[in-house]
Amino acid sequence: MVGVNHGGAGVIGYLEGIRAFVPASQISADYVEDTSAWIGKDIRVKVITVDPEKEKLVLSGKAVARQEREEEHNHRVAMLVPGSVVEGTVESIMPYGAFVNIGNGISGLVHISQISQKRISSVHEVLKEGQKVKAKILNTNDGKVSLSMKALEDIMEKAEDEEQAEAVEYSSNETAGTSLGDLLSGLKL
Secondary structure (H helix, E strand, C coil): CEEECCCCCEEEEEECCEEEEEEHHHCCCCCCCCHHHHCCCEECCEEEEEECCCCEEEEEHHHHHHHHHHHHHHHHHHCCCCCCEEEEEEEEEECCEEEEEEECCEEEEEEHHHCCCCCCCCHHHCCCCCCEEEEEEEECHHHCEEEECHHHHHHHHHHHHHHHHHHHHHCCCCCCCCCHHHHHCCCCC
16 A cells, blocks of 8 residues: 555555655556546555665555455355356357357356357358357356356256146146036036
8 A cells, every 4th residue: 555645647655664656657557648537546456566765665556456356256156056047138149159148247158159059151141249148057167157048948948848848738638518407417416
């Protein structure tokens, strides 16, 4: 943590009594145009250069901010449950698949082999950017999300097959009548 006390092309502060400089490009993960807004603030930094002869340090708040963002992203990804179904928007299409934004700053890849049960030669045959899709989470390894639209097709087909099997299971060859005679015919007095 360094306290910032000077603006300009960067900010100068002191870290344990040693003069430290944070270039404007290293203050934050976001672009900083006006460094005067950082004067008087404490920022978390990482040492990127040490000059022991001049007792100077060059620090980076950007490195810390990026690391924190990555840790937060990986935590959100780790909270996703493989096997669950998510809805998202196709962000971009590549020759090998499509990236789908599933919200909360997380995107997942639907590999071309996981788009449809039918063999497709191009992702563009089935998907377009901006399209809303549903997909099943396959896994969340290394902070990356793998999705499958094909797995949802499998689930839908199984559900339809089960509904048809239930319909066949409950059908009978008996006829049903609604007349008073049909209703009373089974009564024994």
